[in-house]
Amino acid sequence: MDPVIVVGAGPVGLSLALALAGSGVPSVVLDEGPGKDLPRPARTVVLHEDTSAMVHRLGCTTLRDEGALYAAWRTLRRRGRADDAPRTTFEDRQAPLHLPQHALARGLRDSAGTHPLIQLVTDSKLDSLEQDDGGITAHTRGAETTWWRGSYLVGCDGARSTVRKLLGIRFPGRTAVERHAVAALRTELPWPGEALLHRDPPRETTARPLPDGVWRLDWLLPACGELVTPDALVTLIRDTLAAWCGGTTPPYELLDTGVHTLHHRLARRWRERRAFLAGDAAHLLGALGTQGVDEGLRDAENLAWKLSLAWHQGGSEALLDSYEDERRTAVAARLRAADQAMPVLRGGGGLRTYLPGATRSGELLLTDGHLGRGPLGAAPTYAPPVAVREVPTDTEPGGQVANVPVTAPDGSTVPLRDLLGRGRPLVVLVAPGTGVWDRRHWLGAGLMPRLAAAVSALPVRTELLVADGYPGAPAHTVLLIRPDGHLAATFAGVRPAELYEAADALRCGAPESARAELDPPSTTPTTPTHPAVID
Known part of the structure; x- marks a missing residue:
């Protein structure tokens, strides 16, 4: 049987390929770029307990080498002293992991590059695909023009997904729900290894520790504000550090900066016959502590075992449909919770008006999102087919x-x-x-x-x-x-x-006869020959 074609070699695409390989399913990963992950210290990811455990299983060594534990999350209140601030503590195994996204991608790429069931193909941009009853065919251009034949195809190719566009799937939602100025710098803060959330409305600042004494600082910006100039960002950095360090700006080394614009979007469909969407190709979120990469990794883990069952034994249409049913429902709930909470936290509305039964402060609501708890951050629960x-x-x-x-x-x-x-x-x-x-x-x-x-x-x-x-x-x-x-x-x-x-x-029941005819059922992994190229 033909391998699964994975379009996109970011953390989600690489994780999906590794998860498939773990169950004996081969894949071809089409990477539009050159196969290198440029260091961007200001672009980071937060992995909660379930997703960090998944990435560890997939062999990503950078979790051990570069992951920094959130030993605690401090909530700094207006005019409050840091030593008097509320603290959230937890065991290390439950602590979110924070690390640069390029380090995560590099670790996953290194693991995928040595696996015999994964073929990484660089400089290959998808420009067309065709489906039939027996599989799916993709055409790429780049270093060489090639047709690829696969059993299934998964678009993990980001917010501007070519797969989604070729399938004609709409991607509605809201643009620029939040804007953040971001800086990565090396300095010493009074709380080594601890993440901070500092709210002095309308200003909101977070600081997250990274390895080697590096911190990522985020400042919430007005939704329709002016461009952030380099001078304005340096002033923001110096003022923030001085406020946290007794009025004097400590020495620091500025490593990277940027402005991060967050969108809330959800694809109408996540499956079109043999083609699927995952990660940013299927959803965009990130406001109020929600984590887009986290959700993309959960997409990969949910889809991998269903494709594996279909690949080895034939899977029912209901099983493959359940990927969209479960994951789209979970992400939609996360987006809905964020949309309901934003007027409360950004506009001063009553908390009960938007979140019935909630009595906690806005600071704690935000903390829950960052820590992976509650409606903004807790791991999903899927309704079992038989209770x-x-x-x-x-x-x-x-x-x-x-x-x-x-x-x-x-x-x-x-x-x-x-x-x-x-x-x-x-x-x-x-x-x-x-x-x-x-x-x-x-x-x-x-x-x-x-x-x-x-x-x-x-x-x-x-x-x-x-x-x-x-x-x-x-x-x-x-x-x-x-x-x-x-x-x-x-x-x-x-x-x-x-x-x-x-x-x-x-x-979800026995495979349909049409799917069973695609390949004789097998209960043991096989090792097919690479590459699946049509000459």
Whole structure:
């Protein structure tokens, strides 16, 4: 079967290719540029717990080398002293990661460049595509003119997406909902390693730590204000640093500057037959602490396992449609929350008028967005196709599972999230005490033989694991987990028929005959030959 064509080699496109490769699906990544990521310290990304775990699984070493933890988020109030400011603290594993976008892209590109299932093609600009019942054909121009044949195609080619335009998909929304002046500089602030949010309406300033003593500073600008001149930006920097450092501007080295304009847009459709949209090609957001790259990575993780199932075994149309249903709904909710909150935070309206039941201050609402909590920042929950919840746990169905240690039948014990992203669901049996038993004792004891037989009979290839415990779950609870780490169902003990029904619902039913004819079903990854070029 032909590889998946990924258009765009930014963080989302590279992550999608790596996620597909992790489940044995080959891809061709078409990069319009030369394959180099120019350093721009003022262009950074924030990754929350789920997306940073995903990127780590994909082999991006820059998370370890250059990622800076938000050890705490301070909210500085008007005329308030920093030492008296409210603090939000959390464990390191829950802390957002902040790093330059070029460092993230470089780490992902390095990982993709060494993977045998990924072909990176530079200087290739897409200019046409054609679809038929058997696949999709793309034409690129650049160093050489080439036709590419793929099973599916995903446009990860940014806000001005050529894929979206070729598919004729509208991209409505709002332009310039916020403008920020941005500067990256090396200096010492009184709060090393801590992110700051300073509100003195109408002025709003954020400062985020980066590696090597570098900070990114953002100043909210009037929506229709004048251009920010270099002299005006230097004055803004000096005044801000002086206000934070006792009235004296500390020494600093200015590394990069820019003006960042935020738009809120949402593509009408995210799928057109065999073509899909992801990342900025599908949505633009970023106001009030929402994170566009975060959402793009979630697009990639959601779509990768569905394309993997379709590639290996044939996927139902409903399964492929569920990508748009789930991800567009989640991003639309984020945009709606930001649009509702903006009049409150920018125009002085009543908070209850726009966010019913909310009583928190604007500062805390903004903090939630930056920290990945609440409607502005929390990880999405997807409604399971079959609401099976025989056993309540601390994770609601559709929510992201806790990262508990699990043991595989080969005896290895690893964090649960390390086993995600392989294109297959997980079944976890909660069996206290197994963590200290030799596998030969528990593999053939208790519920395991019956559960192993039930798992082997499921309609999709599934990995069986054991956990010593799971938050809120009693012994003998069985968890069915999607390949992207969202909880699908919980059962009290071994229920083969119910487990089969839930697994079948997870894949949205059996593949249609037309899709099954595309390629013989396979349950094991294959290694096709590259490149998929039509001469």
